[in-house]
Amino acid sequence: MTKILFSVFMLLQCCALAQAATERIASPDGRIRLEVTTGDTLRMSVYYGDEQILKPSALCLQVQQECLGVQPKVKGVQRQFISRLLPNVVPIKNAFSRDEAQQLTMRFAGRYSVEFRAYNNGIAYRFLIDRKGKVDITNELLALRLPASSQAHLSKTRSFWTSYEEPYTHVALADYQSADEMTHLPVLLETERGTKLLLSESDVRDYPAMFLKSAGNSTLTTVFPKSPATWEPIGDRGFNITKEQPFIARTDGKRSFPWRFMVVGDDKTIAANEMERVLGGQCQLADVSWIKPGKVSWDWWNHWTIWNVDFETGINNQTYQYFIDFAAQYGLEYILLDEGWNKDVRDPYTTRDDIDVRQLVEYGRQRGVGVILWLAWLTVENHMDLIKYYADMGVKGLKIDFMDHSDQWMVNFYERVASECAKNKLIVDFHGSFKPAGLEIRYPNVISYEGVRGLENGAGCVPDNTIWLPFIRNAVGAMDFTPGSMASAQPEDNHGSGSLPMGSGTRAYQMAMYVCFESGLQMLADSPTRYMREDECTRYIASVPTTWDESRVLSAQVGSHYVVARRKGAKWYIGAMTGSKPQQLTIKLDFLKTDGLLTGFRDGRNAHRIAVDYQRFNQHVSPDDTLTLRLARNGGWCGVIE
8 A cells, every 4th residue: 555545544544524614315215325524634424314334434446647536525515316227138136227326526625526316226436537648546445434333244265266165154344354365356344233334345347346454443544556667477278467557447537337236125125226336337338138148058067977878978068968868858958068169278179089069059049959068267368269160160168267367457358258248149157257237238148157156066065055145145246156956965974076066955946046047047957867856956056047027035143044036037946945954934916917837947845865855746826825934954945936
């Protein structure tokens, strides 16, 4: 931190503020109030009803050695009401999103402005500058001063080199100290009254992702990776930054910077929010008709394990033709050729002797199944022409993996790939990636992101961690969790191997994730052989859409349970999941417009011990009915009403 920015932070610690003017805005419903004060430093405070959830917190953007936000001089103030209905190209939650807020724009001497917005479910702000040419952003400060009794739910990381798959840490904010590890976004906070605050960012362009660390005294402050000057490859996919620039971004002098947002409310509000989407920017593509979300029969997790066939299974065309036949049988849109299809990860053009991508593409085309290829990011960077090469061959998309960084250069790599793939009508699934932050809004062919502790972590993926995802990681955009284990096990029984993997949680829990989790692509992680043996479960999973007209959170408690209803056309799908504590939940069906037939799957009587135990049932339901959901430990419930 430079001397200037350090001085700003020291000002933050003072109890008394210099004499300052105050500007205020409130959410359209009046529940959330945001106050901006201009004294020694620019600060914002936030109130939720009569509760102060954010004490005066300093904001600063450092351009070269000038710190915008220190000794601010107001030149003008503008207020406006924003009300827009935004159509979603890939509607993982709703067909349309409502962007409705009160906006305060403060213009300051020094040719910069700050925009603040107050929504019914949170607040957001961003800096804007009006300079000539290129400028160096040497730092940015947001020092969040929170109530001392707050709880924090974090994904700690030792460095900026991270897979974004760390399990959540749950800690009293007062116990989170400046010597502790930083955390990547999103971060969930909880006040003593139970109010939830979800922190993240959107519209991140030509700029690094934001991290947070403790500054002590229940204060979180921003940390950013420096822009790399030089780096060297490590192996076939990693890299080590050997020299850093003295700035976090060298960028256009006339631009807006990323939105920093905080969703505020109860558990349902957090899970239902679309803040990342409404702040993400504008779609850059004139034609989006070719972008096809869907489900994917995935090979890597099940280790190409197929049996009762007359060929040797593995990474060969016969095995992938079997995957294609399975996908066609159940109406899945894609198969994925994960790592192993080329002889050398660094060479995207030379396949294994038993793999012919062109032949697989044609075989899939005849059966209505598209092919997606896995590639390491470094290979893509070194061979950007592969995008056109495989698009011309008929490949439908790329899964690009192991970026594991989010500095300015890497953020720009994501955008370059998204743009080039869009030109060639390829969808993209980023793995080893940071959270959604607006790119998939500008380039909706970016159909999902991983960067989550999902099923690929084997026994390290436990429901007590997974149950937090609807309130943290999946609450800021698409999440490729890769669910669907048919070899379901309670965590203590999860002893899966490479060829015979297992997934923690009950069978109904594994199925419910297809409704509960939001992603334009949903993987079927298990073996086609297992899925065909569990036909009635597989037919349900295959029937669940990946995009939705409408979503409603029916019941939610962070760290405990999550129940959501989603509509596609005239059908309603319901999914429920829990952690290690069993649940009995009552939900209303008043969102229905007519009577219908419910076909559901619930935990069997012995699912608390034998996780594969489930019951399929049918019953007639009406809008006046309630349902009682009994979830075993690490259990689930799912169904469709039609």
